[in-house]
Amino acid sequence: MMDEGQAVAAFAALGQAHRLRIVRRLVTAGPEGLAAGLLAEAVGVSATNLSFHLKELSRAGLVTAQREGRSIRYRAAYPDLSALIQFLMRDCCQGRPEVCAPAVAALATCCPEPA
Amino acid sequence: MMDEGQAVAAFAALGQAHRLRIVRRLVTAGPEGLAAGLLAEAVGVSATNLSFHLKELSRAGLVTAQREGRSIRYRAAYPDLSALIQFLMRDCCQGRPEVCAPAVAALATCCPEPA
DNA sequence: TCTACGTTTCAATGATGTTTGAAATATTGA
DNA sequence: TCAATATTTCAAACATCATTGAAACGTAGA
Numbered sequence: 001m002m003d004e005g006q007a008v009a010a011f012a013a014l015g016q017a018h019r020l021r022i023v024r025r026l027v028t029a030g031p032e033g034l035a036a037g038l039l040a041e042a043v044g045v046s047a048t049n050l051s052f053h054l055k056e057l058s059r060a061g062l063v064t065a066q067r068e069g070r071s072i073r074y075r076a077a078y079p080d081l082s083a084l085i086q087f088l089m090r091d092c093c094q095g096r097p098e099v100c101a102p103a104v105a106a107l108a109t110c111c112p113e114p115a
Numbered sequence: 116m117m118d119e120g121q122a123v124a125a126f127a128a129l130g131q132a133h134r135l136r137i138v139r140r141l142v143t144a145g146p147e148g149l150a151a152g153l154l155a156e157a158v159g160v161s162a163t164n165l166s167f168h169l170k171e172l173s174r175a176g177l178v179t180a181q182r183e184g185r186s187i188r189y190r191a192a193y194p195d196l197s198a199l200i201q202f203l204m205r206d207c208c209q210g211r212p213e214v215c216a217p218a219v220a221a222l223a224t225c226c227p228e229p230a
Numbered sequence: 231t232c233t234a235c236g237t238t239t240c241a242a243t244g245a246t247g248t249t250t251g252a253a254a255t256a257t258t259g260a
Numbered sequence: 261t262c263a264a265t266a267t268t269t270c271a272a273a274c275a276t277c278a279t280t281g282a283a284a285c286g287t288a289g290a
Contacts, residue, residue, distance in 0.1 A: 004135060012130025016278085017123050024119075027206050036237060049279060051238050056277095070236050070287045078207070085203050091142050092196050131248085151267060164249060166268050171247090185257045185266045 002083040006061070010084045013060035018045050019053045023062055026076040033075030035068070117198040121176070125199045128175035133160050134168045138177055141191040148190030150183070 002010075014020050021043045026034060034042070040050040054074060057063040061080045066073050117125070129135050136158045141149060149157070155165040169189060172178040176195045181188050 004132070004139075008130055008132050008135050010130075011126045011135065015123055015125075015127025015130040017119070018278090020119060020123050020126065024206050037235095040237095046280075047237065048239090048281075052278075055238085067237095067286085070234095072237065081203070081207050085200060085207060088196070088200050088203070091139050092193070092200065133248090152265090155267095161250075162267065163251075163269090167248075170268090182256085182267095185264095187267065 002080075002087045007084065007087045009060045010062060010080065013057050013062055016053070016056075018043060018049070019057055022050070022053055023057060023076055023081075026063060026074060027078075027081070029076070031075065031078075033066075033073045035071035035073050037071060039074060117195075117202045122199065122202045124175045125177060125195070128172050128177055131168070131171075133158060133164070134172055137165070137168055138172060138191055138196075141178060141189060142196070144191070146190065146193075148181075148188045150186035150188050152186060154189060 014023065022039060025039060025042050036047070036050060036054065039054075040047050043050065045053070054063060054065070058065060062077050064075050064077050066075070129138065137154060140154060140157050151162070151165060151169065154169075155162050158165065160168070169178060169180070173180060177192050179190050179192050181190070
């Protein structure tokens, strides 16, 4: 369960255009992730700058890294992204369940029914 | 539907400890909101500093303000918070529906079944 | 071992964000 | 109109963040 401090770190990490694009790209890449070089090209940022942002995202727990030959493969940290959504929903629903309805509706359109 | 730019602004706004506490407090306060003075006390921040953060949150569309006598009442902008959750979920589920399962489970524990 | 490749680290620079206290503004009630 | 209350604006100081290019590092193949 994500605490307030972790949530602040995660939000701050996502509150930067390049970084948000990076995690979006990694999420769409799926569990296979993407090598840093390809990511840099996809996001349109220098290798140096990408490295800076990836370190930032990594500190926030939003991405993971794994060396693979001479490249380094990055992946979205799905559990932590999930935890962040839950944090937002916990807050958002607190005492006001109806607030979540739109989110629930969105879920229905993007996901299959949960078990 | 929230776009990437709005999402960056919202995340950046929430990625600051004082501001996150402010919106959490406003969310728990419900639709009635809270006067600035009470908020300042609740969050433990000077009036001046609170004003700065509220302006920031307001720019990001996360809170609304309404004068009421000599106080100003602030409220959480539920629709925008909801839209932010949806943005995260759209990304998160993209091509990987199973990622949302924990979020769905969380929904079940905090919200009634949607219509 | 040498060279090329992919990535990170470092140091410098400029840009933004946060906090503070004093002063200004708006509202109310005497 | 005056004084009190609630909040914001302003300017200054400080801290943090983003970007850049050069250099360093680790890995792979000739």
